[in-house]
Amino acid sequence: MNDSFFRKIESKTGVPMEEVFALANAIQYADFSDERQVRKIIRNVGKLARKDVPQHTEDELVRSIVNNGKSMNLNDIQDMLGR
Structure with a gap:
């Protein structure tokens, strides 16, 4: 991918x-x-998405991910945070 593509993403998302x-x-x-x-x-x-993650939500996410034991990707976590 080229730099202009990344610059567009940066300008749209900050x-x-x-x-x-x-x-x-x-x-x-x-x-x-x-x-x-x-x-x-x-x-x-959460920081990148500019979303505050309440402690109870973080605890639930951590428990779910650690207990599940499988790898995750950025989309999985964003989905859990409710994008």
């Missing part, structure tokens, strides 16, 4: 592509059985 790539990389290599990593990813997704 989110620097470096942050999106960093989050995608973190998700790709995350250990979803590690509660601390899962919490960090959920908080980062």
